Amino acid sequence: MDKEVRDELIGRDGEQSRIREVLLRLTAGEGGAVVVEGAVGVGKSALVRAVADDARASRLTGLDEVTVSSVVGAEAERGWPYSGLHLVLSAVVGSLDHEQQQIAARLVDDITRRLDQASTTAYEIAVQVQALISRVRRPLVVVMDNAHRLDPQSLEVLGFVARRVGTSPLVLLVVVEAAERVPPLRGLPVIRLGELPPTEATELVRRAAGSHTLHSVAARIAARVGGNPRALLDVVGRIPDVQLLGQVELDRHLPHSPVLEALQLPELGSLDDDQRFALLVATGSEDHRLAPVLNALGSPDAPHVAWLFAEHLNRSDGTFTLQRPAVRSIIWQAATMAERDAAHQALAAAYADSDPGWQLWHLAQTRPDHDDELATRLHRVASESLARGEVERSLSFAREAVRLTSKPGERIDRLLQAGRFAVLAGRLDEAVHIARERFRLDTTAEQRADFALLEVRARNLLDGEVATGLVSRHVEEVSPIDPARAAALDLAAAHGLAGRMEQAEAARFLALAERFTDDFDDSTRAAHRRTAALLASVSGELDRAVELVEAGPGAAEDLFGEAETHLLHATVLVRAERYGQARRLLRAVTSGQFGDSPLLLRAALAGLVQLESRAGRLREAAEAAAWWDRVDADSAHRALVPAFMIRVNAFLGEDEAAWERRRQSIEGARRHGDSWATAVMQAETGAFLLLLGRFDEAMSVLDHARRHALEHTDPSILAVEPDYVEACVRNGELARARVALAEFELRADRVPTAWARHTVARCRALVSEGEEALTLFREAAETAADTVSPVEQARTLLCFGERLRRLGRRTDARSWLQRTVVLAQESGAIALAGRAGQELGAAGGPVPPTTRLADLTDAEQRIATLVASGRRNREIATELFVSVRTVEAHLGRIFRKLGIRSRTELTGIVVTGLDDDGGPPGSGQA
Numbered sequence: 051m052d053k054e055v056r057d058e059l060i061g062r063d064g065e066q067s068r069i070r071e072v073l074l075r076l077t078a079g080e081g082g083a084v085v086v087e088g089a090v091g092v093g094k095s096a097l098v099r100a101v102a103d104d105a106r107a108s109r110l111t112g113l114d115e116v117t118v119s120s121v122v123g124a125e126a127e128r129g130w131p132y133s134g135l136h137l138v139l140s141a142v143v144g145s146l147d148h149e150q151q152q153i154a155a156r157l158v159d160d161i162t163r164r165l166d167q168a169s170t171t172a173y174e175i176a177v178q179v180q181a182l183i184s185r186v187r188r189p190l191v192v193v194m195d196n197a198h199r200l201d202p203q204s205l206e207v208l209g210f211v212a213r214r215v216g217t218s219p220l221v222l223l224v225v226v227e228a229a230e231r232v233p234p235l236r237g238l239p240v241i242r243l244g245e246l247p248p249t250e251a252t253e254l255v256r257r258a259a260g261s262h263t264l265h266s267v268a269a270r271i272a273a274r275v276g277g278n279p280r281a282l283l284d285v286v287g288r289i290p291d292v293q294l295l296g297q298v299e300l301d302r303h304l305p306h307s308p309v310l311e312a313l314q315l316p317e318l319g320s321l322d323d324d325q326r327f328a329l330l331v332a333t334g335s336e337d338h339r340l341a342p343v344l345n346a347l348g349s350p351d352a353p354h355v356a357w358l359f360a361e362h363l364n365r366s367d368g369t370f371t372l373q374r375p376a377v378r379s380i381i382w383q384a385a386t387m388a389e390r391d392a393a394h395q396a397l398a399a400a401y402a403d404s405d406p407g408w409q410l411w412h413l414a415q416t417r418p419d420h421d422d423e424l425a426t427r428l429h430r431v432a433s434e435s436l437a438r439g440e441v442e443r444s445l446s447f448a449r450e451a452v453r454l455t456s457k458p459g460e461r462i463d464r465l466l467q468a469g470r471f472a473v474l475a476g477r478l479d480e481a482v483h484i485a486r487e488r489f490r491l492d493t494t495a496e497q498r499a500d501f502a503l504l505e506v507r508a509r510n511l512l513d514g515e516v517a518t519g520l521v522s523r524h525v526e527e528v529s530p531i532d533p534a535r536a537a538a539l540d541l542a543a544a545h546g547l548a549g550r551m552e553q554a555e556a557a558r559f560l561a562l563a564e565r566f567t568d569d570f571d572d573s574t575r576a577a578h579r580r581t582a583a584l585l586a587s588v589s590g591e592l593d594r595a596v597e598l599v600e601a602g603p604g605a606a607e608d609l610f611g612e613a614e615t616h617l618l619h620a621t622v623l624v625r626a627e628r629y630g631q632a633r634r635l636l637r638a639v640t641s642g643q644f645g646d647s648p649l650l651l652r653a654a655l656a657g658l659v660q661l662e663s664r665a666g667r668l669r670e671a672a673e674a675a676a677w678w679d680r681v682d683a684d685s686a687h688r689a690l691v692p693a694f695m696i697r698v699n700a701f702l703g704e705d706e707a708a709w710e711r712r713r714q715s716i717e718g719a720r721r722h723g724d725s726w727a728t729a730v731m732q733a734e735t736g737a738f739l740l741l742l743g744r745f746d747e748a749m750s751v752l753d754h755a756r757r758h759a760l761e762h763t764d765p766s767i768l769a770v771e772p773d774y775v776e777a778c779v780r781n782g783e784l785a786r787a788r789v790a791l792a793e794f795e796l797r798a799d800r801v802p803t804a805w806a807r808h809t810v811a812r813c814r815a816l817v818s819e820g821e822e823a824l825t826l827f828r829e830a831a832e833t834a835a836d837t838v839s840p841v842e843q844a845r846t847l848l849c850f851g852e853r854l855r856r857l858g859r860r861t862d863a864r865s866w867l868q869r870t871v872v873l874a875q876e877s878g879a880i881a882l883a884g885r886a887g888q889e890l891g892a893a894g895g896p897v898p899p900t901t902r903l904a905d906l907t908d909a910e911q912r913i914a915t916l917v918a919s920g921r922r923n924r925e926i927a928t929e930l931f932v933s934v935r936t937v938e939a940h941l942g943r944i945f946r947k948l949g950i951r952s953r954t955e956l957t958g959i960v961v962t963g964l965d966d967d968g969g970p971p972g973s974g975q976a
Contacts, residue, residue: 060246069097070110084240091279092279121137121138123196191223192222195449267293275375307380330360398416414450425826439642445472452465466484474649485505516552521559545580557585560578636658652681696737712734763800764797775787921931
């Protein structure tokens with residue numbers, strides 16, 4: 051594994067900023083000390099090393115020519131008094147100028163002589179060391195790693211000095227496991243490092259394993275290991291590349307890792323037989339139900355059972371979780387085959403009367419070879435579980451049914467079943483691997499077509515890729531003997547292409563499928579209708595699309611087929627602006643009505659994000675996106691959902707979140723060559739830049755997106771033109787705005803959605819002048835007012851108010867701007883409310899109280915209070931342990947939210963808030 055990858059820090063930005071702030075004191079000739087503590091492997095040394103390297107390489111603004119020395123405590127030297135002090139003294143002397151070194155050498159000789167005198171106290175030595183340190187003139191950083199392993203006398207001296215280095219350009223960075231266990235260091239500033247949270251742990255896995263590692267695979271590894279970086283890196287290095295890339299499903303247990311074992315279960319060697327068996331039974335459970343585990347262990351009052359629950363399990367509502375998830379793999383890897391079989395036999399007996407499915411599964415774990423009778427029973431319970439909507443359970447049973455099946459024909463059928471279940475469970479990488487088993491097995495043309503169809507669907511859902519070459523090859527092979535199968539393949543390609551907005555190719559594959567219309571069975575006929583509806587909605591034929599999806603979906607094969615129909619129906623209705631009906635369909639899926647498929651849940655949440663953003667319900671869109679983030683399933687929406695959230699977060703006044711979503715969208719689109727997601731990202735980024743007032747950049751980005759938009763009949767497919775027209779107008783490019791508007795009007799006439807009619811009316815007003823513009827703005831405010839998004843209405847009213855104020859109609863402007871503020875606040879568009887408040891103030895009206903301090907986050911309120919007290923940005927950064935850039939970013943958001951432009955205005959608002967509330971902003975009153 052590349053050393054640079056190992057050393058790269060993830061999730062430690064705040065801690066790095068705090069240490070950098072201490073180092074920056076060196077620019078003023080001042081010093082300090084910081085203690086970094088945390089458990090073994092959490093990255094203490096990496097954190098300190100990264101900041102020290104930045105200082106050494108002059109990467110800290112204003113801090114040049116820094117000497118960095120390192121001292122590492124060793125257990126073997128703890129018995130040598132002052133051995134650690136010798137190392138520190140060498141570092142200090144080595145940093146001095148030549149003349150100072152000669153003087154310092156005499157001081158060191160004197161200190162060294164006194165070290166040999168039994169009567170000399172640590173305090174006396176510390177005073178002399180302090181005198182030596184006072185001679186430091188050039189910035190010096192001394193890193194003391196594993197300082198808890200230094201000898202006690204050295205620690206006494208260093209603790210004394212660390213409290214008194216403020217007047218010298220010396221910074222001590224001290225790394226220990228627990229500061230409280232090192233008395234001389236108590237009272238010094240401490241930065242405690244914990245384990246990485248799941249998001250950062252997943253990112254570390256992906257960076258360590260390589261950029262092509264699937265996010266879902268990385269997330270599952272992080273969930274099993276925990277957030278200790280050293281353990282994560284060691285485990286990742288032991289997992290085969292084919293599993294990291296998703297070509298083979300991850301093993302149920304992590305590979306043996308001595309590092310993980312030492313960190314998570316150091317007591318393994320001291321467990322007695324009863325404790326080992328109890329832990330094996332608990333970790334062998336797949337559904338984490340308490341009752342079967344207790345039944346398998348016998349008496350719940352036994353000492354080893356009490357130990358198990360006290361040391362390893364968290365209980366809740368009849369289920370349990372492991373306190374340390376990695377213990378499952380550690381104990382399993384340490385067990386013999388006989389011990390594992392005994393645990394599974396005990397669990398199988400415990401499930402005999404309550405759950406035959408899990409009874410069979412545990413019995414299967416004791417069968418190393420084929421067992422066709424057991425495989426048949428597992429195949430049956432897998433189908434029964436799916437009928438109840440239990441996807442994960444059905445997939446677990448289906449996998450074992452495949453493994454135990456000896457007959458080739460039955461094995462292929464069961465492989466296909468497992469592949470379909472893997473898709474529903476969001477294990478798309480596993481589904482693709484199963485589909486490619488056709489190259490290894492002896493299959494018929496029909497079976498190869500079924501495997502190919504599985505791969506086409508899985509790859510389309512996984513990364514948006516439509517494997518048209520694969521489809522064409524297998525259609526040619528299977529069409530003479532089974533036209534319905536050939537049609538199913540063509541329809542899968544058409545459906546995927548329509549989802550990528552490639553209308554012409556989608557229409558071509560739909561026509562190819564229609565060659566076999568006379569051979570359609572009920573399933574193929576329903577798939578044809580769904581695909582034709584999706585293509586019609588993409589092509590701007592909204593009425594026909596709605597008619598097709600509502601013509602009668604036909605009987606679905608199972609709950610999940612019905613859920614997929616709901617999702618498609620909702621997609622069409624969103625494009626037709628029938629948001630209420632679409633919302634009900636999507637919520638039926640997210641409520642669990644159709645089972646527990648992560649794939650369908652994530653697709654429904656992606657649909658809700660797009661629906662709510664188009665409907666102007668920004669908070670609801672953000673909630674759906676946050677839920678989408680938490681669902682463990684790869685899908686082709688990985689770039690689109692972040693793209694849609696750029697505009698949502700921007701309107702919500704969450705600029706940092708908007709930039710982060712843009713980064714996520716770019717990464718996802720690049721990885722999978724998704725030009726459509728790139729176009730959406732550009733359109734949403736352009737809207738964000740427009741909101742920020744960066745009109746030149748907005749025009750450039752929106753122009754790129756507009757080229758994609760013009761390829762589609764329906765302008766609402768890629769909502770870019772109103773933003774482009776406005777950016778041109780605000781940038782003084784009226785001629786370009788009018789040309790763009792003319793093209794927009796033609797397309798809006800062909801597909802006259804409420805959004806298109808309203809935004810066209812606003813754009814006409816924007817490119818007009820004088821009284822004509824005011825008349826057009828009034829018309830725009832009334833156009834589709836009952837159906838268009840409240841955010842779009844607020845934008846129109848804001849533009850109207852701005853134009854009125856610039857024409858000197860201040861009274862009228864105040865009326866429209868007040869309406870804008872109310873509408874923007876109701877829809878959660880804090881950024882628009884802030885702009886409207888700013889315009890309202892400029893028109894002579896009061897800035898509404900709800901756009902003042904109450905809309906600031908806690909961090910923003912703290913910064914606002916410090917600004918009002920007269921602090922400058924650098925002083926605020928030092929006080930809050932953040933960077934100056936972070937303070938500046940917060941101030942930018944504060945100014946936009948409050949509709950102000952200066953620190954003076956902010957001070958006035960804060961003072962008013964103090965007068966009104968009797969306390970600082972955010973303090974609250976009883």
